[in-house]
Amino acid sequence: MKLTLKVWRQNGPKEKGKIATYQVDDISEDMSFLEMMDVLNNELIEKGEDPVAFDHDCREGICGACSMFINGEAHGPGRGITTCQLHMRSFNDGDTIYIEPWRAAAFPIIKDLVVNRSAFDRIIQSGGFISVNTSGNTLDANAIPIPKSDADAAFDAATCIGCGACVATCKNSSAMLFTSAKISQLSLLPQGKPEAKERVVNMVKQMDLEGFGNCTNTGACAVECPKGISLENVARMNREFLLASTTKS
Amino acid sequence: MANTLVHNFFDPKFVTLEIIPNYFKMSGASALIKSSLAKKYWMALTGLFLCFFLIVHLAGNLTLLAGDSARAGFNAYTKFMTSFVPIKVASYITYLGILFHAVDGLLLTLKNRKARPVKYAYEKPQVNSIWSSRNMGVLGTAIFVFIVLHMGNFWFRYKFTTLPTDVDGNFDMYGVVVESFKMEWYVGLYVLCMAALAFHLYHGFWSAFQTLGVNHPKYTPAIKKLGFGFSILIPLGFAIIPIAVYVMNL
Amino acid sequence: MALDEKIPEGPLEQKWTKHKNNIRLVNPANKRLIDVIVIGTGLAGGSASASLAEMGYNVKAFCFQDSPRRAHSIAAQGGINAAKNYQNDGDSVYRLFYDTIKGGDYRSREANVYRLAEVSTNIIDQCVAQGVPFARDYGGLLDNRSFGGVQVSRTFYAKGQTGQQLLLGAYSAMSRQISKGKIEMFSRHEMLDMVIVDGKARGIITRNLVTGEIDRHSAHAVVLCSGGYGNVFYLSTNAMGSNATAAWKAHKRGAYMANPCYTQIHPTCIPVSGDYQSKLTLMSESLRNDGRIWVPKTKEHAKAVQAGELKPTAIKEEDRDYYLERRYPSFGNLVPRDVASRAAKERCDAGYGVNKTGNAVFLDFSSAIVRYGKVEANTKGLDSNDEALVQKLGKDVVAAKYGNLFQMYEKITDDNPYETPMKIFPAVHYTMGGLWVDYNLMTTVPGCFACGEANFSDHGANRLGASALMQGLADGYFVLPYTVGDFLASDIRTGPISTDSPEFEAAEKEVKERLSAFVNNPGTKPVDHYHRQLGKIMWEYCGMAREGEGLKKAIVMIQELREDFYKNVRVPGKEDEFNPELEKASRVADFLELGELMCKDALDRNESCGGHFREEMQTEEGEALRDDKNYRYVSAWEWFENPTDAKLHAIELTFDNVELKTRSYK
Numbered sequence A: 001m002k003l004t005l006k007v008w009r010q011n012g013p014k015e016k017g018k019i020a021t022y023q024v025d026d027i028s029e030d031m032s033f034l035e036m037m038d039v040l041n042n043e044l045i046e047k048g049e050d051p052v053a054f055d056h057d058c059r060e061g062i063c064g065a066c067s068m069f070i071n072g073e074a075h076g077p078g079r080g081i082t083t084c085q086l087h088m089r090s091f092n093d094g095d096t097i098y099i100e101p102w103r104a105a106a107f108p109i110i111k112d113l114v115v116n117r118s119a120f121d122r123i124i125q126s127g128g129f130i131s132v133n134t135s136g137n138t139l140d141a142n143a144i145p146i147p148k149s150d151a152d153a154a155f156d157a158a159t160c161i162g163c164g165a166c167v168a169t170c171k172n173s174s175a176m177l178f179t180s181a182k183i184s185q186l187s188l189l190p191q192g193k194p195e196a197k198e199r200v201v202n203m204v205k206q207m208d209l210e211g212f213g214n215c216t217n218t219g220a221c222a223v224e225c226p227k228g229i230s231l232e233n234v235a236r237m238n239r240e241f242l243l244a245s246t247t248k249s
Numbered sequence B: 001m002a003n004t005l006v007h008n009f010f011d012p013k014f015v016t017l018e019i020i021p022n023y024f025k026m027s028g029a030s031a032l033i034k035s036s037l038a039k040k041y042w043m044a045l046t047g048l049f050l051c052f053f054l055i056v057h058l059a060g061n062l063t064l065l066a067g068d069s070a071r072a073g074f075n076a077y078t079k080f081m082t083s084f085v086p087i088k089v090a091s092y093i094t095y096l097g098i099l100f101h102a103v104d105g106l107l108l109t110l111k112n113r114k115a116r117p118v119k120y121a122y123e124k125p126q127v128n129s130i131w132s133s134r135n136m137g138v139l140g141t142a143i144f145v146f147i148v149l150h151m152g153n154f155w156f157r158y159k160f161t162t163l164p165t166d167v168d169g170n171f172d173m174y175g176v177v178v179e180s181f182k183m184e185w186y187v188g189l190y191v192l193c194m195a196a197l198a199f200h201l202y203h204g205f206w207s208a209f210q211t212l213g214v215n216h217p218k219y220t221p222a223i224k225k226l227g228f229g230f231s232i233l234i235p236l237g238f239a240i241i242p243i244a245v246y247v248m249n250l
Numbered sequence C: 001m002a003l004d005e006k007i008p009e010g011p012l013e014q015k016w017t018k019h020k021n022n023i024r025l026v027n028p029a030n031k032r033l034i035d036v037i038v039i040g041t042g043l044a045g046g047s048a049s050a051s052l053a054e055m056g057y058n059v060k061a062f063c064f065q066d067s068p069r070r071a072h073s074i075a076a077q078g079g080i081n082a083a084k085n086y087q088n089d090g091d092s093v094y095r096l097f098y099d100t101i102k103g104g105d106y107r108s109r110e111a112n113v114y115r116l117a118e119v120s121t122n123i124i125d126q127c128v129a130q131g132v133p134f135a136r137d138y139g140g141l142l143d144n145r146s147f148g149g150v151q152v153s154r155t156f157y158a159k160g161q162t163g164q165q166l167l168l169g170a171y172s173a174m175s176r177q178i179s180k181g182k183i184e185m186f187s188r189h190e191m192l193d194m195v196i197v198d199g200k201a202r203g204i205i206t207r208n209l210v211t212g213e214i215d216r217h218s219a220h221a222v223v224l225c226s227g228g229y230g231n232v233f234y235l236s237t238n239a240m241g242s243n244a245t246a247a248w249k250a251h252k253r254g255a256y257m258a259n260p261c262y263t264q265i266h267p268t269c270i271p272v273s274g275d276y277q278s279k280l281t282l283m284s285e286s287l288r289n290d291g292r293i294w295v296p297k298t299k300e301h302a303k304a305v306q307a308g309e310l311k312p313t314a315i316k317e318e319d320r321d322y323y324l325e326r327r328y329p330s331f332g333n334l335v336p337r338d339v340a341s342r343a344a345k346e347r348c349d350a351g352y353g354v355n356k357t358g359n360a361v362f363l364d365f366s367s368a369i370v371r372y373g374k375v376e377a378n379t380k381g382l383d384s385n386d387e388a389l390v391q392k393l394g395k396d397v398v399a400a401k402y403g404n405l406f407q408m409y410e411k412i413t414d415d416n417p418y419e420t421p422m423k424i425f426p427a428v429h430y431t432m433g434g435l436w437v438d439y440n441l442m443t444t445v446p447g448c449f450a451c452g453e454a455n456f457s458d459h460g461a462n463r464l465g466a467s468a469l470m471q472g473l474a475d476g477y478f479v480l481p482y483t484v485g486d487f488l489a490s491d492i493r494t495g496p497i498s499t500d501s502p503e504f505e506a507a508e509k510e511v512k513e514r515l516s517a518f519v520n521n522p523g524t525k526p527v528d529h530y531h532r533q534l535g536k537i538m539w540e541y542c543g544m545a546r547e548g549e550g551l552k553k554a555i556v557m558i559q560e561l562r563e564d565f566y567k568n569v570r571v572p573g574k575e576d577e578f579n580p581e582l583e584k585a586s587r588v589a590d591f592l593e594l595g596e597l598m599c600k601d602a603l604d605r606n607e608s609c610g611g612h613f614r615e616e617m618q619t620e621e622g623e624a625l626r627d628d629k630n631y632r633y634v635s636a637w638e639w640f641e642n643p644t645d646a647k648l649h650a651i652e653l654t655f656d657n658v659e660l661k662t663r664s665y666k
Helices: A031-045 A118-125 A148-158 A165-169 A174-186 A190-210 A220-224 A232-247 B002-007 B010-016 B021-022 B028-034 B036-063 B068-085 B085-115 B136-160 B173-180 B184-211 B221-246 C012-022 C043-054 C093-102 C110-129 C162-180 C245-252 C285-289 C299-306 C323-329 C337-352 C366-379 C387-413 C468-491 C501-520 C525-542 C548-568 C580-604
Strands: A003-009 A017-022 A096-100 A109-111 C035-039 C058-062 C184-186 C191-198 C199-207 C213-216 C221-224 C263-269 C292-296 C361-362 C423-431 C448-450 C634-640 C647-652
Touching: A003 C093, A017 A031, A017 C366, A031 C525, A118 A174, A118 A190, A148 A174, A148 C162, A165 A174, A165 A220, A165 B184, A174 A190, A174 A220, A174 A232, A190 A232, A190 B036, A232 B028, A232 B036, A232 B184, A232 C199, B036 B068, B036 B085, B036 B184, B036 B221, B068 B085, B068 B136, B068 B173, B085 B136, B136 B173, B136 B184, B136 C580, B173 B221, B184 B221, B184 C035, B221 C285, C012 C110, C035 C043, C035 C199, C043 C058, C043 C162, C043 C184, C043 C221, C043 C468, C058 C191, C093 C110, C110 C468, C162 C184, C191 C213, C191 C501, C191 C580, C199 C221, C199 C501, C221 C245, C221 C468, C245 C448, C245 C580, C263 C285, C263 C337, C285 C387, C292 C299, C292 C337, C299 C337, C323 C337, C337 C361, C361 C634, C366 C387, C501 C580, C525 C548, C525 C580, C548 C580, C580 C634
Parallel strands: A003 A096, C035 C058, C035 C221, C058 C184, C221 C448
Antiparallel strands: A003 A017, C191 C199, C199 C213, C263 C423, C292 C361, C361 C423, C634 C647
């Protein structure tokens, strides 16, 4: 099939960007979206032009590197998938496709479609861990039984891949879904309870400091999240923050 | 601090985070005032308070439809509302609540705008969220403008102009209301603004609970249903009054 | 040079404890004076960085990804083995040790494997304490499953995302140390050379992938946790960025490369669909528990299926060849990975493949659906002769077990595996070979260590399922942090290593020249072109089956390709900017050398063992023929100028605790 691509091109963080138009022919329906981008890039290289920069790595939907805003949606049409899992059969011959980077003040553009998501790392560094040393001399793994429902809920929250689709989707570029997923995972487990109050306060602080917007509860993030992280996590974070900031000394 | 971070993001040392220790010391109380979540809590609390106010206000207004005793009843109600001290205090709290809700909303909106300085060229938000949830600011502004008009038309005239009195010696607010609702454009505007209120409540009611941390697979569907009912019935109640008055006076 | 493996004396089960007791230590105050560089932030690198930082060393961690959380360990699906014996099914440290040695076809080092089995239990305790949400049963205790054909249930898992959860655990431990300032994290940085001062690894040269800046970093030791080199095949289940550069640069600076030809080809992957294909997707091995593998019995049928004229469901039962069940009646579809992969290749080579390229076999769940459906119908007291009902009930059971995998398959292929059999084909998955290390995980370069998939020692010629995660974390959390002290104890008075020495200067200059040669090359072809060509050669001649003449041919082809690459590759852009093509070019240059060494190693090893199958060395029935008399050794290759001149050091393997047997699955 033949496609018209409208791709955001921007040379560096401080340079001005614009939408450039490219035509690609001979695109197979079985290609993944990123393989279609590979085709475009190889054509650009052969023509002596600068290929489009984009983040990608595992190409099986788990590393969270790929990050394209395609035709108005994070990771394009389709639910529960990342950009690398989007296939060209989701488009029709002759379609025009808009491809833009994640848009957020906290995710500055590095080049073209590549953004800097280290804000997420800093949120985790501010408290997204359990302070246990790595000696291996801890309790036996089965010493504390954990109700299956809690373990499952913690797992569901922990499946977040940190891709940033929630921020990209949110009209306010809010990082609440990301932050709350980690807070939920750790506060649902007995091992994470001792530090729960410090954790939620510190992580929310860092989130604010990074310049993400606020949550308006539109729910768009959860819809576009490739891992289906639930809004219940956001509520849990709201609840825990309220509790922590009213009871913490 | 946030700005320097953005400028220095090429610097790998930037990941080592000298900024955190200061932030660790943020005490609980200041977190409850300064954080983004705190602004949301206030939004939710004032919002729910205003929901309660709507119920009370509607109950009073419905006396307008009480048939033959409507004039006396409504005027007596107006008198009571403006002279009984606890109610007066409550009404000033309500005004404050409205202002707080509006200013807080404005602050949040400004921060949100700043969080996304460059917009997408192509957006398709309708596939992942409902319209009202994305337009709470616009809807809120419409409601605020309405409140100003509404207060100007009724509250201001009651307080600062001389009105005729009824048989009980109360000011005849009923007459003022009926006069206003004989104007088609005014009825139209009123109904339109109640539609805005409906959309605002449709998202706002449930959203307030979510913000305060109330989300549970068992109860959230019920809260959403209640919110839906509330967002239809309350504005409908308000909207019926001008229509009924208009029709009765044709 | 005779290599000292530094294996402690004494009985197998006391070696590690004794070694820990005798090893030199660095006192806490001195640890603060010592810097350690860690390359890679996967399970091995992440856990090593966190542990070293916690012990007090100053750690500098590097990864090419934008965040340490994205290292490819994240993609591991199945689980992690540990000899906890929670299921009371007779598991023990010895049994895990034995299974691993046997699974590796007797080509791994006894002492290392035993230590791995020994520390495996600590891993689970550690991870649970860190908040890794492993699967649990209704009593709230940890659940296990059986994996890879062993006889006990020792695999801990978190749905199909065990690797992700373990990595996020290590990442959170790292994040904690980063926030304390004990780890300095360099993401989007790639190591492009190792610097050796006075015979010791004392630093690295890196490229900042965002700005293109070339930097010098010094330390008292360099730990390589840079993963495997499966991407030498271009198409593999590795991530696009997975590369051999860090390990290869260390090799060129004197670290021996061991057993490079040992490659694991995983049998259940989604087949290649076209030339544009950029990577292959693995489907968990667990599918073979219920799926039956087959191809048509006749070539007519196979041709019709290939042309899309015949639907697999229309082929009658008697016209299907369930070749694994036919060849290996006792293990059937559950034979180990290497055996299953070769059998699929054999059928496809004979012309019975089932997709348009002829390189796919069916993995069929229809029998399982009927079987489960009948059981469900009976337990629910429904009519087990009602076909529609049985189908529905059976599909529900299969969905509960494999739903997410079926969904993933459908997303990629647009085929519904509940209605029509899946198509699968083997793909490169893991490399057992890697940098040669001694018992302390130190390479032949003093001060340069290797952990995880980057080293060679624990899996022999074939890795068992759910063992890679175990090894990565064992090395990083529990082995390296101790053994590194033995080396660093001599460095407590060294003080900071200067980056101004001529060695750093020379290494940096070399890197800069190499990169600028790429961007200034007046070529025409994209890097991918060469990578694809190399992949085709490797897959054809050094893939699932290798043969002497073919390997010799491949070596020549790779040499020619390498020459063509340097002459005609086009790398757009400049060195001092974000330039993904330049990154690729530098990695492919290393693959082009490594590929040749792999062929050379495969050519030397004239036996079939584990993932390495020499066509000359097979039984009459086509089974692998190991030659313990002549090849019971580790091949450690020393670098000289180019891969062609690499020199082999054969290091004999001794087995004092297990008896060498022929693996049989018939």
